[in-house]
Amino acid sequence: xxxxxxxxxxxxxxxxxxxxxxxxxxxxxxxxxxxxxxxxxxxxxxxxxxxxxxxxxxxxxxxxxxxxxxxxxxxxxxxxxxxxxxxxxxxxxxxxxxxxxxxxxxxxxxxxxxxxxxxxxxxxxxxxxxxxxxxxxxxxxxxxxxxxxxxxxxxxxxxxxxxxxxxxxxxxxxxxxxxxxxxxxxxxxxxxxxxxxxxxxxxxxxxxxxxxxxxxxxxxxxxxxxxxxxxxxxxxxxxxxxxxxxxxxxxxxxxxxxxxxxxxxxxxxxxxxxxxxxxxxxxxxxxxxxxx
Amino acid sequence: xxxxxxxxxxxxxxxxxxxxxxxxxxxxxxxxxxxxxxxxxxxxxxxxxxxxxxxxxxxxxxxxxxxxxxxxxxxxxxxxxxxxxxxxxxxxxxxxxxxxxxxxxxxxxxxxxxxxxxxxxxxxxxxxxxxxxxxxxxxxxxxxxxxxxxxxxxxxxxxxxxxxxxxxxxxxxxxxxxxxxxxxxxxxxxxxxxxxxxxxxxxxxxxxxxxxxxxxxxxxxxxxxxxxxxxxxxxxxxxxxxxxxxxxxxxxxxxxxxxxxxxxxxxxx
Numbered sequence: 001x002x003x004x005x006x007x008x009x010x011x012x013x014x015x016x017x018x019x020x021x022x023x024x025x026x027x028x029x030x031x032x033x034x035x036x037x038x039x040x041x042x043x044x045x046x047x048x049x050x051x052x053x054x055x056x057x058x059x060x061x062x063x064x065x066x067x068x069x070x071x072x073x074x075x076x077x078x079x080x081x082x083x084x085x086x087x088x089x090x091x092x093x094x095x096x097x098x099x100x101x102x103x104x105x106x107x108x109x110x111x112x113x114x115x116x117x118x119x120x121x122x123x124x125x126x127x128x129x130x131x132x133x134x135x136x137x138x139x140x141x142x143x144x145x146x147x148x149x150x151x152x153x154x155x156x157x158x159x160x161x162x163x164x165x166x167x168x169x170x171x172x173x174x175x176x177x178x179x180x181x182x183x184x185x186x187x188x189x190x191x192x193x194x195x196x197x198x199x200x201x202x203x204x205x206x207x208x209x210x211x212x213x214x215x216x217x218x219x220x221x222x223x224x225x226x227x228x229x230x231x232x233x234x235x236x237x238x239x240x241x242x243x244x245x246x247x248x249x250x251x252x253x254x255x256x257x258x259x260x261x262x263x264x265x266x267x268x269x270x271x272x273x274x275x276x277x278x279x280x281x282x283x284x285x286x287x288x289x290x291x292x
Numbered sequence: 293x294x295x296x297x298x299x300x301x302x303x304x305x306x307x308x309x310x311x312x313x314x315x316x317x318x319x320x321x322x323x324x325x326x327x328x329x330x331x332x333x334x335x336x337x338x339x340x341x342x343x344x345x346x347x348x349x350x351x352x353x354x355x356x357x358x359x360x361x362x363x364x365x366x367x368x369x370x371x372x373x374x375x376x377x378x379x380x381x382x383x384x385x386x387x388x389x390x391x392x393x394x395x396x397x398x399x400x401x402x403x404x405x406x407x408x409x410x411x412x413x414x415x416x417x418x419x420x421x422x423x424x425x426x427x428x429x430x431x432x433x434x435x436x437x438x439x440x441x442x443x444x445x446x447x448x449x450x451x452x453x454x455x456x457x458x459x460x461x462x463x464x465x466x467x468x469x470x471x472x473x474x475x476x477x478x479x480x481x482x483x484x485x486x487x488x489x490x491x492x493x494x495x496x497x498x499x500x501x502x503x504x505x506x507x508x509x510x511x512x513x514x515x516x517x518x519x520x521x522x523x524x525x526x527x528x529x530x531x532x533x534x535x536x537x538x539x540x541x542x543x544x545x546x547x548x549x550x551x552x553x554x555x556x557x558x559x560x561x
Contacts (some may be wrong), residue, residue: 030320031340034327038337047328050321052535078535251339251366 029212032219033092035252036207039223039230040088048087051078053116055109061100064112065285073278076113085201093215094208095123095130101287102131105159106211110284117277118198119206124280125269126191126235129287132210133159135187140269141235142171149263151175152237155187162186162245163210186210188218188238188260190229193268198277205230213245217255226260237264322504323376325537326492329508329515330374338371343395357396364399369486373399377500378493379414381407386415389443402483407491409554410476410520416495417443419472425520425551426456433524433548435460441495442466447528448495469528471495473503473545475514475521478553490515499525505540522549 037047056064067073083089096108097120110116128136134156137145142153154169158181165185167178179185191206207222209215218238222230229236240258275283327337346358367373380392381404394400413420418440421429426437437456441448449471450464464470476491492507494500502525507515514521527544 030323033324034337034340037324037327041331041336047324047331049536050324052321052533052537054533082536249342251342 029092029208029215029219031252032207032212032215033090035216035219035223036090036092036205036230039227040090042227043230045088049082051089051115053078053111053113056112057109061109061112061285064281065100068282068285073281075117075277075281076111078113078115080115080200083200083202085195087202089199089202089204091119091204091206092208092219094132094210095119095127095206097123097127097284098129098131098134098287100285102129102133104132106132108132112281112284114277117281119204120284121198121274121277121280122191122193122196122204122271123206124275124283125271125273132163133157135210136171139171141264141266144266145237145264149239151177152187152239152263157186157210162243163214164243184241184243186214186240186243188214188221188240190218190222190226190234190236190238191268192230192233192236193271194233197271198274203233209240214240214243216252217243217258220252220255221258221260224256233268235264235266235268236262239263322492322497322501323374325501325504325508326374326376326490326515329512330372332508332512333515335372341373341399343397343400345393345395359396360401361395361397363397364402364484367399367484367487369480371484371487373403373484373487373489375403375489375491376493376504377497378416378495379403379407379491380416381411381414382418383415386413386418388416390416392416399484402481403489403491405483406478406481406489407476416448417441419474419495420456423456424554425549428551429522429549430547435462436472436522436524436548439472441471446496446498447471448499468526470524470526471499471528472548473499473523473525475503475507475511475519475523476553477514477517477519479518494525499528501537502528502540502543503545505537506543506545509541511545518553520549520551520553521547524548 064073094108096110099107099110110120123130126138126141128138130136134154136154142150145152151168151170151174153171156166156168157163158166163186164181164183165179165187167176169176186209188209189207191204193204195201196204207215207218209218217240221238226238238260240260243258244254246254341363343363350358378392380394383391407414410422410425411419412422420439421437429436435453435455437454438458439453440451442451449466449469452461452463454461471494473494474492476489478489480486481489492500492503494503503523511523523545525543525545527542529539529542531539
C-alpha cells in the first residue's frame, strides 16, 4: 500500500509590502510546516506538492467587496484535480476569517480563491470571528468548553510583542478575566477533519497560534508531546502557559518550556451545514465590523 | 541522517526590528521541495538553524562586527546542513540592491570559508568562480566563469558572461531568459565536526525554487553523491501566478559543470 500524501497549503503574506503583486509566492509559517511535516512522515505520510496561492492586494480586496455587494462575486479557480481520498491538505497558518473587517495591523491577506473559500466555509462553523487580535467561537463550539474554561469563548490577544492573551469572556459577556504579561498565556488551535467532501474527499489539517512564533511552538509540540492530535480527527484548543519568547533562539527548543493544556478536544462538527463558498467569502469581506 | 535547515531570515533592507524565526526569505517553498526529496532518501528533519541578522540597534552597539553567535554546537557526524537559497557573501562589496544580510553566527562564518573554495565572488549581481572550477566548465560554456545578473524584478537573468581573464565576452538580454543554478554537496566537513553540507541555489529566489523542484524530480542524483554542479537554465517560461510547479518540468536544466568537490581532507593536505 502506498503511503498517504500530504499537501501544503501555502499562503504568502508580506507585511511590509502588502500591495505588491507576487509573481511567485514565499511561504508563510514555513518552520511550523517543516516541524509538522516531520511528524507526518513518522505517521507514514510522504510529501505531496505545494499549492501556491497569492494574497490579494488591498485594491483587489476592495473590488471583491464591491462585487460581493453587487452579488457578482466569481472566485478564482484552483486546480484540485490531484486531490482525492487519502490525501491530506495541510494549512499551517490561521484562517483569516475576520482580518479584513478587523483591520488589524498584522492582517493576513487571503487569496480568496475557490480553495480558500472552501476552507473558510469550514472555519465559519467554528468561529464567529477570527483575526490576529481576537477570536470568538460559535455558540455551538463554545458550549463544548468545560465550565472552568467557558470564558475562552471570546479572547483578545496582544498584537505587538507576541500574541499573549490579554483578556477573555464567556459568550454572554460574563466570566471576564484579564491576563498580565507575566501570565504569558497564549492559545493554539488544531482542526483535523477526515474525508471532507468539498475537498474531493481529502483530509484537512489546520493548525495555528495567533502569531508566527506561537504557530511554530504549537507545531513543535505537535511533533513531540501533542502528536496524538494528529492521530484522530477533532477540533482542539490548547492553552500554553509560560509562553516566553526568547530574544534570539538558536533552535525551536524554547517551545519545550511552554506548558500546554488541552482546554477543548471535540469531535469535528458535521459538514452538512456549510456556507456556500461565495457566502463564506462574502462574510470575510463584508461581515460585521469590528466591535459589532 | 537528520537534515538541518539553515534558516536565514530574508531582508532586502535592514529593518529596525529584529527578524525572528517566523520570518523567512522566499526560499521556504524551495526547502519544502528539497525536504521532500531528502525524505525519499531516508533523511529525516533535524530542525532549524536560525541565522537571523541583528537589528540596526544591535549593530550600532558595536564599533566593529558584533560577536559571533554560536549556533553549530549541536552538529556532528551524520548530520546534514541544508542551505537552500544563495548565501550573501559579497553583496555589500558589490553594492547590490538586493542583499541577504549577515547573521553573524559561527556556522555562517564556517560555511563562508568553505564557499570561498568555490566562489571568488558570490553576490546577487555577480558570481565569479575560483580558477580550479572555472577550468572544468564544459565546452562551449567556458565563459560562464564570471557572470553578471540582472538585479531588478523577481528573477536574475544573465547580463554578461566572460572568462576569468575577461575574454570571450557574451552579452545577454533579459528576454533570453537564461540563468544559472548551483549545487554543492559536500560530505564530512571537519570544521562542522563531520557534518555534511548541501547548498542549492539559483541567483534569485524563484530560480532557487525551480532548481529545488527539479532536484526533487530528475536531478535527485545530485543529492546522493558529493558534487559541485552548475546548471544552465533556459526555456524558462512561466505562466502568470501558477498554483503548482508543473511548468518547471518544461524548463531546460543543462549541466555545464560537474566537479568532484575538494573534500576537507584534501584541503588539509
